[in-house]
Amino acid sequence: xxxxxxxxxxxxxxxxxxxxxxxxxxxxxxxxxxxxxxxxxxxxxxxxxxxxxxxxxxxxxxxxxxxxxxxxxxxxxxxxxxxxxxxxxxxxxxxxxxxxxxxxxxxxxxxxxxxxxxxxxxxxxxxxxxxxxxxxxxxx
Numbered sequence: 001x002x003x004x005x006x007x008x009x010x011x012x013x014x015x016x017x018x019x020x021x022x023x024x025x026x027x028x029x030x031x032x033x034x035x036x037x038x039x040x041x042x043x044x045x046x047x048x049x050x051x052x053x054x055x056x057x058x059x060x061x062x063x064x065x066x067x068x069x070x071x072x073x074x075x076x077x078x079x080x081x082x083x084x085x086x087x088x089x090x091x092x093x094x095x096x097x098x099x100x101x102x103x104x105x106x107x108x109x110x111x112x113x114x115x116x117x118x119x120x121x122x123x124x125x126x127x128x129x130x131x132x133x134x135x136x137x138x139x140x
Contacts (some may be wrong), residue, residue, distance in 0.1 A: 040117055043090075044125060047114025050087030052127040054096065057082040059108035059129040062098045067106050067133040072098045079110055089115055091125070104133045 058079030065071020079096035094112040101107050111126030 036117060040121065043115040043117070044122055047087070047091045047112065047122070048125040048127065050083055050091040051110045051112060051125050052129075053086055054079045054083035054091070054094070055108045055110040055127040055129040058096055058098050058110065059106055059131050062100075062106040062108060063131050063134050066135070067100045067104070072100065072106070075106075075108060079108060083110060083112070100133075101130070104135070105130055106133060 058075040060075075061078045062071050062075035065074060075098040076096045079098070080094050083091050083094045083096075091110075091112040091114060094110065096108070096110050098106060098108045107128060107130045109126060109128045111124055114122045114125050116122035
C-alpha cells in the first residue's frame with residue numbers, strides 16, 4: 001500500500017466521522033413518528049372492535065326483548081355496560097342508540113372515542129348492527 005493510498009483512505013475516513021450521529025438525529029424523529037402512528041392505528045382498531053362487540057350485544061338484547069320500548073332502553077344500558085366490561089379504557093365517551101326500524105328490525109349503533117396517545121388525536125369510532133326482532137311462532 002503506497003503512502004498516497006493510505007493518506008486517501010485516512011482522508012475519507014476522517015470526512016465520514018460523525019456521520020452516524022447526524023443520521024441518528026435525522027432518522028430518529030421519523031422512526032418515532034412512524035411508531036406513534038402505528039400504535040395509534042392499533043388503538044383505534046381495538047376501539048372499533050369494542051364498539052362492534054357492544055353493538056352486537058345491544059342488538060341481541062333488543063331482538064330477544066321483542067323490540068318494545070323497554071327492551072330498547074334495556075339494550076342501550078346493556079350496550080354501555082358491555083363496552084366498559086369488555087373494552088375497559090379501549091372505548092370512552094360511549095354512546096349507544098337502539099331504535100326499531102320498519103320491517104320488524106332493530107338497529108343498534110355504538111360510538112365513542114378510542115384510546116389516544118395524544119389528547120384529541122384519536123378518531124371517533126362507531127359500529128352499527130341490524131337484525132330482525134325475534135318472534136315466537138307456534139308449530140301448526
